[in-house]
Amino acid sequence: MSLTKIEACVVIPASGSGERYNMHPPKQFECLGQKPIISHTISAFERIDCITHIVVTTPQDDDLQLMMESIVKKFHHIKVHLTKGANSRHRSIFEGLKCLKCILKSENIARDPVVIIHDGVRPFVDKNTIMDVIQNTKIYKAIGIVRPLVSTVISVDKDDFLKESLDRSLYWASEMPQGYMFSLIYEAYLKCSDEELNHGTECLKIASDYSAFKPKILKGGDNLWKITYQRDMAVAREFVSSHHLRVYIDENDKTHCCIQDLVSSENLNVLLFAKEELSASNLKSDNCLLFYSSLSLQSFESNLSFLIKSIENYTEDPNNWSDKYGSSNIVAIFCAQTTEMSSLNEVHTMLHRHSHKLLSHNVHLYCIIATQSTLSEPTLRCLNKILGDHEGTFAGQVFLF
Numbered sequence: 001m002s003l004t005k006i007e008a009c010v011v012i013p014a015s016g017s018g019e020r021y022n023m024h025p026p027k028q029f030e031c032l033g034q035k036p037i038i039s040h041t042i043s044a045f046e047r048i049d050c051i052t053h054i055v056v057t058t059p060q061d062d063d064l065q066l067m068m069e070s071i072v073k074k075f076h077h078i079k080v081h082l083t084k085g086a087n088s089r090h091r092s093i094f095e096g097l098k099c100l101k102c103i104l105k106s107e108n109i110a111r112d113p114v115v116i117i118h119d120g121v122r123p124f125v126d127k128n129t130i131m132d133v134i135q136n137t138k139i140y141k142a143i144g145i146v147r148p149l150v151s152t153v154i155s156v157d158k159d160d161f162l163k164e165s166l167d168r169s170l171y172w173a174s175e176m177p178q179g180y181m182f183s184l185i186y187e188a189y190l191k192c193s194d195e196e197l198n199h200g201t202e203c204l205k206i207a208s209d210y211s212a213f214k215p216k217i218l219k220g221g222d223n224l225w226k227i228t229y230q231r232d233m234a235v236a237r238e239f240v241s242s243h244h245l246r247v248y249i250d251e252n253d254k255t256h257c258c259i260q261d262l263v264s265s266e267n268l269n270v271l272l273f274a275k276e277e278l279s280a281s282n283l284k285s286d287n288c289l290l291f292y293s294s295l296s297l298q299s300f301e302s303n304l305s306f307l308i309k310s311i312e313n314y315t316e317d318p319n320n321w322s323d324k325y326g327s328s329n330i331v332a333i334f335c336a337q338t339t340e341m342s343s344l345n346e347v348h349t350m351l352h353r354h355s356h357k358l359l360s361h362n363v364h365l366y367c368i369i370a371t372q373s374t375l376s377e378p379t380l381r382c383l384n385k386i387l388g389d390h391e392g393t394f395a396g397q398v399f400l401f
Helices: 037-046 062-076 088-106 127-140 182-190 194-199 203-210 230-243 254-263 297-315 322-327 341-361 376-388
Strands: 008-013 050-060 080-083 114-117 144-146 153-157 161-163 172-181 216-219 245-249 268-272 288-294 328-335 362-368 398-401
Touching: 008 037, 008 088, 037 050, 037 062, 037 127, 050 062, 050 088, 050 230, 062 080, 080 322, 088 182, 088 194, 088 203, 088 288, 114 182, 127 172, 127 216, 144 203, 144 341, 172 182, 172 203, 254 376, 341 362
Parallel strands: 008 050, 008 114, 050 080, 144 216, 245 268, 245 288, 288 328, 328 362, 362 398
Antiparallel strands: 114 172, 144 172, 153 161
């Protein structure tokens, strides 16, 4: 199935008041690194080309609505539409679906798109999971994601004595994201009773009860967990800290200032340093992004070779590299006014030679070659591809803009 022919939209209920989290503002506004949780969640969907619209439901509180509007503007979430949520999960999702219906009507979209429903506080969903949901929704019309139960489920009687213990091997924990054909889930919500809208929590049950299709169930990965309690936030911060990208740039000129502005909304830490400080011992995070602004290919290769040599000499035992740093992605950006084909061939040969050696250290090396005039937007899209779409890239690849 061609992904370019699939049109998908997303509804993200983010109207919660944070009662279980016991903090104001609610947890979706808490920061992970440089961005709020809700912004991380939005970004996971926004970088996927076939997703055209993302509806986010906001809390009913006016101040929190303004806060959400500010987040959307600050982090340039151009696919996002905001609509006020309601006082229950199902009613908020229904408000999101009604908003999406208005959008589709206003744009004269006659096709029935896939709509993904995902919690605003599940920020670590990956592209592979999202695309699996989209593709399977086109086939089966309704898709759920599950994970194995960790604890045994029991029921108790009215006097708080054990009534029944369920065999957990027969049951699964329902997770997000879920996928539906828009017309199916919208019409199912239209048929819901007030009791279901006020107290229900499972969208799959609504789809099953009020449509002719039985939801297909997919098994999800371990990155779909939901931030519910403050202890979850501590784990989330540790997760982000171990996966964030640290940006190293070798001088403070106009090009680097442009790049610094470019990555500021992408949860990247920017560190200025001199060339003599460019070494493996400075690479403290799993991902390192290196910027060079030299017009000289020789200077570019010299700087990159210096770093690679430092990596290879950092430890006497090459196997220690993965133990210390995990899998690393090094992206070297060569900015030049003009680029001749002969120079491109030299860069490609150099990268191929170095990347082959670095793979033994679990280090993946990429290169982006950009002119000054096309630096910002294409470069950011390319970075998203490298860092968020690994199956579409390979070590030693050159990206030219």
